[in-house]
Amino acid sequence: MKAFGILALFVATSLVADVKHPGQAGNDNIDLTATLFLEPNAIQQELGADLGAGYVVARVRATPKIGDLMRIGPDDFVLVSRKNGDRADAVSPEMITSRSALTVRRDKRRREWAEVWNQPGYSGVGTLKQEETGANDGTLAAALKSKMLPDKDTKEAIEGLVYFSFDSAKTKIKDLALIYKGRGGRLTIEFK
Secondary structure (H helix, E strand, C coil): CHHHHHHHHHHHHHHHHHCEEEEEEECCCEEEEEEEECCHHHHHHHHCCCCCCCEEEEEEEEEECCCCCEEECHHHEEEEECCCCCEEEEECHHHHHCCEEEEEEECHHHHHHHHHCCCCCCCCCEEEEEEECCCCCHHHHHHHHHHECCCEEECCCEEEEEEEECCCCCCCHHHEEEEEEECCEEEEEECC
């Protein structure tokens, strides 16, 4: 029976390790490492609370290398899918736990029209839908705030979670990239 418990612990640890997706990037100004969590179970284990479906979480560690104060925060990061061009800016804990949410869906027909008329890029026009989320849970809000990447001026390395409202159900990790656009320059963190 003892061997079965050890085997179960090994299998559970192996499954958790498989849902973490690390990546890194750096330049003369800053070094970044990030781990993406796509699966709701992995996100719940990392966060300590149930975030629900429709989110991707990145654990980011940023290390300034310039010797001066550098402003670093969640708003410096954008999650991008190279497969379909979807983008997600970081969302705050308040946006996640609010009682209502505004969902923006891409209008596929608008994109087809842009391609027909040879217009570069995507117009961003979509449909809007307001819905009740019911995610206003005090424990979730506390967990989100306590573990998020701080937004501050620093000379030291900082680490924390960055939250993205992103449907990862049909997304493969190899199709995602985390783009940093902050005082340290522009960097792309690739995931394998």
